[in-house]
Amino acid sequence: MGEPEVSAAGEVRPRAARWVRAWPWALDGIRIADPGRVRLRVALRTLAASVAALLVAGAIREAADVPSGVVVIATVVAVMVSRTLHATSLAHRLSALLYVPAIGIVAAFTGRVLLSNAWLGAAAFVAAVGGSRYLMRFGGKVRRFGRLALTPLISVLVVPVPPSAAKATGPLWGGVAGLIAVACVIVAQYVPPVRPAKEAAAAARDLAALVRRLRALPPGSRSRARLARALHRTALVAEDRLAAVRLPDPGTSADSHEAGTDAARLDALAAAVLATEVAADHLLTADRPEDGTGAVTPATEAALDRTPDLALDLALADLGDRAARAAGIRAGEWPKADPPAPRRRTGGLLDLQPQTRLAAQLTASMAAGFLVGHLLFGQRWMWTVITAFVVCSAARGRGDVVHRSGLRVAGAFSGALTGTLLAHLVAGDQAVSIAVIFGYLLIGLWLRDLNYAIWAFCVTSLLAVLHTLSGEHGTALLVQRPEGILLGSACGIAAAYFVLPVRTELVMRGRAARALQALQELMSAAREPLPRPTALRQLARRVDFATRDLADASAAARAHRTFVHRGTTARRAPENVRPHAADWADTLAACARHARALAATDPAALAAARPQLGLTALNVGNVRRRLGHRPEAAPPRPARTGPPPLLRLNSSLTELYDRLPVPPSPSDTAPPSAPGTVPAPVPGASG
Template identity: 30%
Template sequence: MIAFAAALRAGLLTTAVTMAAVLASFGSALGVERAAHLNLGVVIQAVVLALTLARVERNRATRAAAAGRARAPMALRLALLPVVAVAASEVGRLMIEHPNVGDVLFVLGISAGIWVRRFGPAASRLGTLATLPFIALLITPAVAAPSGSTRWWSALMAVIASFWVLTLHALAERLRLLPSTAAALGATAAQAEPAGTPASARPASARPAAGGWWRSPSTRMAAQMAVGLGAAFLVGRLAFPDHWPWLVVTAYIVAAGNRGRGDVAVKSVARLVGGAVGTVAATAAIATAPAHSARTVVAIFVVLAVAQCLRTVHYAFWAAGVTSVLALLYGYFGLTAGHMLAERLAAMAVGSVLAVAAAWLVLPVRSRDFARSRLARALAALTDLLLAVARAETGAVAAHRAAFLDAVGELELIAGTLAARRLVSRAARRPAPCLADAVEAVRGCREAVDALALAVADA
């Protein structure tokens, strides 16, 4: 109960900081849009960038603290996103004027951002940031897409979103509303790896994948994303000419950040269920609302806040929230015809099927392999923690606790998939050891680890 209350409080604080950055970006972008007489596409781009960048920033801060490394300077992060935003805006123009060329470039941009993760943490951060403007481009309705004359304004929107996200997160850390990376870095000094540590003694995650280039998880994920998105564009353009973005968005959401083929399958079900509920609810809510209604804008931000807060409870809530926001956004521009509902739901179903097929047929990764590697990492951190306690190394205890909690956080991401696999095995009456049991056992150690670290600090 105590752990749940702490998690809920942390989730509410994170949501508050994220929505503050989103609303500040919205207000700033809207002021620029009205002053320069632009279209609302640039405002939507700023909001989507702020929302996605806030999650990336929080995840990066957590992992940097656990790994004992500093984040990239704020100036570098402020400079990267605008450059990519201009390129993404040009791709968006091509998707309208030359669909085949634009679609291919979009697929290559997203896939390249995933593939570069194989070159280490720095490249991974770069690739993740590079995909954000493309995601914003995909969510923006065609009627509000930035034209060639506004492509440079997209860079300003990226600067606005980056400024508010980074500034408010830094302020929240200084006020201790969010965990501070700087404080954690001081505690991890004792954990630094000796220069002479052989490669065989390092964690598996720190070593390059053995075998051919295609064995790298990032390479496999990039190939799966390329095939899934390519098929989604092809089928969407042909079978759903009016709603192909829904199909492509679904294929991306289901495949993004996948942790094995089982995870993609479970996520697709959550996406379908949550998306169907969100689409129906949003379509019904705006059926009587006029186009360009201020009530629709308010509803969008309310749904975003609720979905962001409930995301840690279950992915279906986030899927429902994102789909509701998309439906509300299209409704704001007057695209709310009731007969489109069935077509939108069909597009989401097809997008899910294509993403699952790509994950299972193109260089598949087993979810249990991902779970085993994260279990090994969590157990190694727990072992190091106990050894540090035995040696009375107070600073190292805090560092190993952070590493353990980070590994458990990654296990949380696969826990639902493993629980579903266990349910299927039991329904089929196939008694066998389940990784879900091991994951639950490790997750159950969090309170004991926190109590132990607190006792060491007090002593």
């Protein structure tokens, strides 16, 4: 129990009581990081696949007397393929049994060339990676093949195979390692039952717990604002898992009745999640007042909800009941749909598709990483090349490369230092080293989507332990590894800015266009004579998911606004401060919040407000024209009457219109009329 402590009231309590009081906050932290424990289950399946690959490859190694590098390759490929094959169809997973071993043989052969002729091997490796990345510009099976082809190639960089092992193993063992990895992944993803309905119910219960915690926090506090954002993410997780539920095909009338009942339960849970989120959002109205004048009038506040606490209590009770009923539904999971192929462009070399540009950037970044790594670090060049690959492989634009590089450097620097020190502590004990590696892997897989710096920290740490286990020692690694990471990030940033760059704001405008299109469809559905609540809710969630994609793409812009833009605008006069790209992205998120409230409005009230809904649809169209830099865009007109969510939505649309960049006029592209005249910069450009 430990030393007792004295409370403020003079009571003597054991120290363990502090842990009891802190336990609810720890649970809230887990709910925020992983609603419904969906990511934890995926991480555990990936860890199980990697451990199985390790054991199977180890047994084959003992029987065939091959070097231990094959075991590590199989483990690494299992980790990488598991993410690629997650939530895909059975046909796609079985096809990986052919693709990955074939590419594994090519990767093993490329690794042998890297060891015998560094420059020829580097050229072959860069060409293979660039070609695989280029295939991702297509849709369907070609895109899937491009993603799968990258995994064995990158394993060659991750796994330090000595020259003697490469000569003794031969390229064929690269295919064997890939086959073992894919087979273990398929078994790990199919043997444990996937129950998306149960995960959705767990996320809904987490939503209810976070709402109760939100009510206990003081209004206007930062903790309340952070918890409100986490609450929205939790609701989207529940909605995402509900959309993934695949009910069995009814074979008889009894099965058909049961399937209909289960579908009704899932629909009721989705409606309860939306109602709870909207009711909880009323608590935050005082924290962020907004209407046509920037403040909530007493009449609007009274019309919004006369009894917000009672409405929230009823919503929470209904949510708990719906979650309990949906948790017992046994159903499968729909596979993820393949992204469609992008439209063909007619501009030739001057108008290349973004995926083609990103493939060229990745190729240039890795080529520069190989050059810098071999010239400065000799045999330890892989840290530079791995970093150059990581910062450019999943980039959305040049601002995203800079942002990802910053997170990579922050996480990898700390991971290289702590991992190298920990590797020295566990050196000589192979079992403990392997346990540490898998511990880092589990944490990284679980929390990688929360913040990329966590993934960079865990991967760099486990690589430090892995390389020490393979024979790399010395305190010089504490300096060489961070240096290689920093130079690799520099190679990626240079490629993103000077090789067919993709502007961050251009990517954001594409994501925003999809969100506004979904909002326009919501307005059309709300204007029907008898609006259907289910259709309204689904369209509102489409707006939410599109806005979430915009938030991911605008992470670099928000970081630029925090660390650069605010510092420069603080020295300017208020009339000279221009809106930032992250500002209009935040305003579009506010539009999505009001769209949710509109979808939860009574259909009779929507039917009575058809003229105001038509005006809102026109306002959305004008905002879309403004976003597309079309000259016929006109400022939105305010709505005078209608449901409160509709009034707030029109207010936010007006604010969004004002914050969007002004379309360039012909005079902006003409030569300066006088010496020294400089065209005005595009506001909010952070990339």
